Amino acid sequence: MNDDVKLGGLAWHLAVLSLTAIGGGVVLVAPDVHHYVSVQNHWLTDEQFAAMYALAQAAPGPNLLFVTLIGWMIKGWLGAVVVTLAAIVPSSCLVLALGTVINRHGGGEGRWAGALRDALAPLAAGMLAGAAWTFLSVAGAGWRGIVLALAAAAAAYATKLNPLWLIALGALAGAIGLV
Amino acid sequence: MQDARVGCWALFKVFSHMAMQGFGGVLPFAYRHLVERTQWLTAAEFGQLLSIAQLLPGPTICNLSVMVGQRYAGAAGGFSALAGLLLGPFFIVIALGAAYQGLAHHPLFVNAMRGMAAAASGLILATALKLAVGMLRGPAQKPPAAADGGGGGVDVARTLFWRRVVQVALLVAAFIGLGVAKVGLITVVATLVPIGFLLFAFVWRKP
Numbered sequence: 001m002n003d004d005v006k007l008g009g010l011a012w013h014l015a016v017l018s019l020t021a022i023g024g025g026v027v028l029v030a031p032d033v034h035h036y037v038s039v040q041n042h043w044l045t046d047e048q049f050a051a052m053y054a055l056a057q058a059a060p061g062p063n064l065l066f067v068t069l070i071g072w073m074i075k076g077w078l079g080a081v082v083v084t085l086a087a088i089v090p091s092s093c094l095v096l097a098l099g100t101v102i103n104r105h106g107g108g109e110g111r112w113a114g115a116l117r118d119a120l121a122p123l124a125a126g127m128l129a130g131a132a133w134t135f136l137s138v139a140g141a142g143w144r145g146i147v148l149a150l151a152a153a154a155a156a157y158a159t160k161l162n163p164l165w166l167i168a169l170g171a172l173a174g175a176i177g178l179v
Numbered sequence: 180m181q182d183a184r185v186g187c188w189a190l191f192k193v194f195s196h197m198a199m200q201g202f203g204g205v206l207p208f209a210y211r212h213l214v215e216r217t218q219w220l221t222a223a224e225f226g227q228l229l230s231i232a233q234l235l236p237g238p239t240i241c242n243l244s245v246m247v248g249q250r251y252a253g254a255a256g257g258f259s260a261l262a263g264l265l266l267g268p269f270f271i272v273i274a275l276g277a278a279y280q281g282l283a284h285h286p287l288f289v290n291a292m293r294g295m296a297a298a299a300s301g302l303i304l305a306t307a308l309k310l311a312v313g314m315l316r317g318p319a320q321k322p323p324a325a326a327d328g329g330g331g332g333v334d335v336a337r338t339l340f341w342r343r344v345v346q347v348a349l350l351v352a353a354f355i356g357l358g359v360a361k362v363g364l365i366t367v368v369a370t371l372v373p374i375g376f377l378l379f380a381f382v383w384r385k386p
Contacts, residue, residue, distance in 0.1 A: 018237055020368040023310070025238035026303050031361040047289065054295035055275045057302065060201045061268020062238040068269060069276045080273055088265070091237025095245045096257050098235065114385055119375025120234040121314045122346045126353025127367060128307035132300045133358035139296035148294065152301025157308050164203030166298050174294020175287055 003075045006043065010036070010074065011086035014067060018091045023124030025064030025087065029053055030134035033067065038138075043074055050139035058167045064088065144179050185219065185251040187259035193217055194244050194263030205240045205264070213247060220247065233310070240264065314346060335386040342383045349375050 013036050014028070021027050038049050052073070056066035064087055071083025136149055152166045173179050197208040206229075213220045220228065232242035241261055248260030282288040349371055356367040379385070 017364055020364045021236045021238075022234060022368060022372075024233065024306070025241070026306070027357070027364060029303075031357065032364050035361075035363075047292075048283075050296040051279055051283075051292040052276070054292055054299045055279060056272055057299040058203065058295065059268055059272045059275055060203075061198050061205060061265060061272065062240050064238040064241070065265075065268055065272045068272050072273055072276050073280075077273075080269070084265070084269065088237065088241055088261070091235070092241060092245045092257070092261055095232075095235055095237065095242045096249055096254050099246050099249045099257070111384065112380060115376050115380035116372075117231075117234060118342070118346070118379040118385065119349065119372055121310065122349035123353045123368070123371055123375065124234055125307045125310040125314060126350035127357050127364070128303055128310065129350075130354045130356065130358025132303035132307060133354070134361065135303065136297065136300045139293060139300065141293050141297040145293070145297035148297045149301035149304060152298040153304035153308065156302050156305035162203050163302050166302065167203065167295050170294040170296075170298025170301075171291040172294065174297070175291040177290065179290075179294045179297055 003079075006041070007071070007075050007079050007082055010071065011082050014083060014087040015090045018087050019094060021091065022120055023128045025062060025067075027127045027131045028064065028087070029066065030131050030138055033070070034134070034138050037070055044070065046138050046140055048073070050135070053135065054139075054167070054170075058164060141179050148173055148179050185217075185256070187248075187252050187255050190248045190252060190256050190260040191263035193219075194248075194260045195267050196263075198264045199267045201268075209240060209243060219251065311350060314350075315343070338383050338386050342379070342385070345375065345378050345383060 014033070017028055017032055018025070034046075034049055037043050038046055044052070049070075052069040053063070053066040056063050056069060059065065065084070067087045068080045068084045071079035071081075073079075075082075132149070132153075136145060139145060141148065148170060152170060155161060155166055156163055170179070193212055197212045198205055200208045210225060214222050214225050228243055228246050229239070232246060233239045235242050241264060244260040244264045245257040248256035248258070250256075252259065279292075352371055353367055356362050356371070357364065
């Protein structure tokens with residue numbers, strides 16, 4: 001398959017998925033994008049895929065920029081630009097469209113908007129947890145990785161520590177062979 | 180909200196400034212810039228927009244930037260804020276990717292990346308936890324205003340109880356769907372959003 005076809009397929013896949021990514025761009029990580037990129041098409045190994053996400057988490061800006069890196073690995077600068085736009089423009093247009101309504105009605109206090117928000121909140125939390133869980137197995141860190149992830153989660157939940165410190169501690173734990 | 184209009188360029192600048200500071204996450208910096216420095220939003224407005232941004236599809240901080248930009252300068256403002264948020268990080272992420280490719284053969288580096296990835300998944304889990312706790316502590320738990328004597332209060336309490344049960348069930352179903360059964364985002368969303376919406380709109384409405 002040539003690179004343009006790959007890129008087009010990935011861009012379309014991301015554009016559709018981005019409209020369902022309730023809870024944040026992060027829920028795209030796993031299983032969907034991982035399955036498409038690593039399992040179905042073998043463009044990246046699991047190890048590379050996990051590394052792309054970890055790098056995007058450490059870098060400034062939205063973590064969704066891990067897709068930028070995937071596009072870049074597949075087809076350089078063009079890939080990075082196309083994939084980033086595909087993942088962000090559709091959901092942003094949806095927000096613009098809804099924003100008109102939200103700005104006018106003060107955040108949707110009505111019955112229908114309220115019911116929708118009530119339904120979306122548990123899904124956001126559950127899908128984020130599901131994505132985190134799947135991603136952990138992609139990262140291939142075994143039970144010690146699970147312990148590290150739970151410790152990082154507890155620290156991030158209970159303190160106001162900059163997440164960058166937790167990422168750095170994770171890197172250290174990996175480098176000295178604890179994970 | 181201040182009455183003066185904020186231009187696209189100002190939106191671009193403020194959002195790129197906060198994005199470039201946001202190593203490890205932009206949201207804390209978003210609060211500092213939008214509420215404390217520019218005073219474009221009050222703390223309450225920020226909280227309200229954030230909760231909507233989180234529930235809409237797409238990255239939370241991107242959604243927030245689009246909403247704030249749109250509020251001050253329409254669709255062009257929304258895209259200006261978004262562009263400011265993404266432009267700098269775009270290049271930084273690629274620089275990191277290039278460094279990764281250069282180092283990808285060192286075992287030490289590979290091990291460090293594995294630890295980073297595990298910590299990163301812990302951070303996702305923490306976000307999930309914050310959302311779940313916020314939801315369970317939310318308005319649904321407000322004690323019923325049982326000033327009207329017996330019956331009304333009992334009904335309200337029962338509704339609140341069942342709303343809580345449905346919320347927890349949806350959360351668990353979403354986790355199992357995405358994380359264990361791995362049926363994919365679209366299936367999970369297309370199944371659970373209508374179920375939750377119908378239950379909360381018709382059966383257990385917010386009292």
